[in-house]
Amino acid sequence: MPNSNEMFNPRPVLKFLDDSIIKKIITEARSILGNLGVEIHNKEILSMLHDHGAKVDMTKGHVLLTDDVIDDALKKTPRSFKLYDVLGNETHDFSGYEVHFTPGSAALNILDSNTQEIRRPTTEDYVRYAKLVSQLQNIASQSTAFIPADVHEHISDSYRLYLSLLYCEKPVVTGAFTVEAFTVMKELQVAVRGDEDGLAAKPLAVFSCCPTSPLKWSEVTSQNVVDCARFSIPVEFISMPLSGFMAPVTLVGTLVQHTAETLSGIVISQLTKPGAPVLYGGSPAIFDVRYETTPMGAIGTQMIDCAYNEIGKYLGIPTQAYISLSDAKQLDAQAGLESSMGATLAALAGINNISGPGMLDFESCQSLEKLLLDNEICGMALRLTKGIQPKEDFPALPRFEELLKEQHLLISEHTQKYLKEELYFPGPVIDRANRPRWQDEGSSTLLQRAQKEVEKLIEHYAPSRLPDTIKRELTKIMSEEARRCGMSDLPRIDV
Amino acid sequence: MQILQEISEVLQSGNGEKVAALTKQAIEKEILPKDVLDKGLIAGMNIVGEKYRSHDLFLPEVLLAAKAMYAGMDILKPLFLKDGIPTLGRVVMGTVQGDIHDIGKNLVSIMLRGAGFDVIDLGKDVSPKKFVETARKEKARVIGMSALLTTTMVVMKRVIDLLRKEGLQGKIKTIIGGAPVSAEFAEQIGADAYGYDSMNSVDCIKRLMEKE
Numbered sequence A: 001m002p003n004s005n006e007m008f009n010p011r012p013v014l015k016f017l018d019d020s021i022i023k024k025i026i027t028e029a030r031s032i033l034g035n036l037g038v039e040i041h042n043k044e045i046l047s048m049l050h051d052h053g054a055k056v057d058m059t060k061g062h063v064l065l066t067d068d069v070i071d072d073a074l075k076k077t078p079r080s081f082k083l084y085d086v087l088g089n090e091t092h093d094f095s096g097y098e099v100h101f102t103p104g105s106a107a108l109n110i111l112d113s114n115t116q117e118i119r120r121p122t123t124e125d126y127v128r129y130a131k132l133v134s135q136l137q138n139i140a141s142q143s144t145a146f147i148p149a150d151v152h153e154h155i156s157d158s159y160r161l162y163l164s165l166l167y168c169e170k171p172v173v174t175g176a177f178t179v180e181a182f183t184v185m186k187e188l189q190v191a192v193r194g195d196e197d198g199l200a201a202k203p204l205a206v207f208s209c210c211p212t213s214p215l216k217w218s219e220v221t222s223q224n225v226v227d228c229a230r231f232s233i234p235v236e237f238i239s240m241p242l243s244g245f246m247a248p249v250t251l252v253g254t255l256v257q258h259t260a261e262t263l264s265g266i267v268i269s270q271l272t273k274p275g276a277p278v279l280y281g282g283s284p285a286i287f288d289v290r291y292e293t294t295p296m297g298a299i300g301t302q303m304i305d306c307a308y309n310e311i312g313k314y315l316g317i318p319t320q321a322y323i324s325l326s327d328a329k330q331l332d333a334q335a336g337l338e339s340s341m342g343a344t345l346a347a348l349a350g351i352n353n354i355s356g357p358g359m360l361d362f363e364s365c366q367s368l369e370k371l372l373l374d375n376e377i378c379g380m381a382l383r384l385t386k387g388i389q390p391k392e393d394f395p396a397l398p399r400f401e402e403l404l405k406e407q408h409l410l411i412s413e414h415t416q417k418y419l420k421e422e423l424y425f426p427g428p429v430i431d432r433a434n435r436p437r438w439q440d441e442g443s444s445t446l447l448q449r450a451q452k453e454v455e456k457l458i459e460h461y462a463p464s465r466l467p468d469t470i471k472r473e474l475t476k477i478m479s480e481e482a483r484r485c486g487m488s489d490l491p492r493i494d495v
Numbered sequence B: 001m002q003i004l005q006e007i008s009e010v011l012q013s014g015n016g017e018k019v020a021a022l023t024k025q026a027i028e029k030e031i032l033p034k035d036v037l038d039k040g041l042i043a044g045m046n047i048v049g050e051k052y053r054s055h056d057l058f059l060p061e062v063l064l065a066a067k068a069m070y071a072g073m074d075i076l077k078p079l080f081l082k083d084g085i086p087t088l089g090r091v092v093m094g095t096v097q098g099d100i101h102d103i104g105k106n107l108v109s110i111m112l113r114g115a116g117f118d119v120i121d122l123g124k125d126v127s128p129k130k131f132v133e134t135a136r137k138e139k140a141r142v143i144g145m146s147a148l149l150t151t152t153m154v155v156m157k158r159v160i161d162l163l164r165k166e167g168l169q170g171k172i173k174t175i176i177g178g179a180p181v182s183a184e185f186a187e188q189i190g191a192d193a194y195g196y197d198s199m200n201s202v203d204c205i206k207r208l209m210e211k212e
């Protein structure tokens, strides 16, 4: 290949900001942290910050973060890290412009596969979800996507992690709802890896931890940051400024706030344990002042996501965002268009961990059928990131001589070698049949095809290869936790 | 009366200074303070509510109108010295224990105040005891509870159970809201109403008060 081709980086990259505006945004965010500071409802963290030279007002629960403290934290923050599945195989490299998709997490409801009506999810739904996500090629990790309603609310966060670790080998994007839940969620992970060092060496799950806009950390979420850092469990910071409501209406103003809140999280994490893995993440949204909602599919929301990811990259920290999801209530055209626009923009922007697939209705409803469709959207977006690149295309003459001689290139060696790499072939949910064939096969709608494929994949599920001894250990830990809150038995499942 | 109509109109456009000036004029003309309040300020806010529902006004314009209304209220307040300014009733609002989501609850509180209710906002992470004690002490007619987590919505039932235990159920009405709850859930736990956004919540609470 000629030299000029080797120089060419085919990956298309989307950019909204240039370095000068990024620097300005960071400077302004620092000035906010230094002058207005953050409110942290956590005495332990406040005294730690005090010991590191931050100006702390213990009675008000308030701290001013100076540039020194912020710089110190930024210096310690890892530039990249990896995730490993339950078997210990590397699955994620959070660095550069590598992108990985993960289902939107913590939904309140599920769209029932048959009726397409919303209802509270159960253990059975969760198992179906885990079986499905294990087979979706373009979804790199599982998330604890919704909350089974048939267990005590005190264990609803740990229980979904438990089910995930039993049924699906992929690493997990999750989060705790209380301070106490963290302990058992850590125990479950330690059981998979053998010990705490094993877990620190090969991270298995990422925890979402949310500051409260504007410029606040609750006791629960800040303590989660500290606890994760102590065990080197990766954290994604989920700052949620709402443009025009709990944040400035302009995208740049929202970015300043997001930067300040995220930097404050980085300080808490890195001062707790230097080098603790973090993702520069978020779930900001514009605020729809007509409906009082936080639309995740809004173009403004998606632009903020891509842009703060550029700021994270500028700071040298891997990134995450809640993008590639929709606010539609069912699997309709709005669901498809908002999710695919988000997935495309996010992939082009190089957001390292992209949370969203399967999600509808302002992060409140998961749909297995949508997840299946979104898997195709992700596949297309991932193909897009590989760009256009010559593959034995120059010189062109021999290939065209072959074409003219053979009349086609269907069985050409070049075709055989590059067919599947070069062209993305979606699964049966995407309709590519000609009309008579489509009619002959039942004139199916997208939803019908998705329903059929979901059932097929769930049926073809092969159990996780996690050793039975570990599976039993997980069940033991979970059962004990359940008993502690008065549940004598966990719902019956077959592993 | 022309001037009350004018008060309503300048209030709708969010002009607090003009609302205050016109309210003063109306008082000078010896229009009853109660009429200025009901037929001027509250009437204007009601129209704002309708226009918000139909998307002719957006939330910021509604809040500006509410602010303008307060400018008028401030003029009226001293005239109601004896019994205080008449309100549509007192509502205790809060996000339930274990939950820190307060944006939706805050918005409902703002709109309730705009509609003429007296709101005591207890903030977030509010215990059942605090809800019930405050409502009793402050003679509130309604308790409004918000929850955004499946893990915290169960606290709402504890508040209602406590009301029952204290013999206050029925005397103090309850309304709930937030993403995980629904009208069915309200019925299930014995709450009197469910509101899905700020305007709907104002309507529901008005209806609760009428039912008495």
Ligand code: B12
Binding pocket: A105, A106, A107, A108, A147, A175, A176, A177, A178, A208, A209, A210, A211, A212, A213, A220, A221, A238, A239, A240, A291, A292, A293, A294, A361, A362, A363, A364, B098, B099, B100, B101, B102, B103, B104, B105, B107, B108, B143, B144, B145, B146, B147, B148, B149, B150, B151, B175, B176, B177, B178, B179, B180, B194, B195, B196, B197, B198, B201
């Ligand atoms: C913004 C937000 C946050 C912010 C909250 C900031 C704040 N000051 O409130 C922050 C970042 C702090 C946050 C934190 C967390 N969050 Co949150 N959050 C949201 C989000 C995206 C939007 C909520 C919102 O403000 N909407 C806008 C307002 C205007 O709407 P609203 O709240 O629905 O209120 C309207 C109506 O419901 C009604 N209403 C509301 N209250 C009341 C009360 C009465 C009396 C009445 C009549 C009506 C009424 O009127 C309101 C006005 O229109 C939701 C998603 C969602 N779909 O709700 C997730 C969501 C609720 N959060 C979620 C989670 C998981 C969390 C965390 C646990 C995450 C973590 N691991 O740290 C923590 C919570 C910790 C805790 N113990 O509370 C999950 C819930 C999952 C579950 N199954 O329970 C959701 C669904 C998102 C998701 N899928 O992950 N969150």
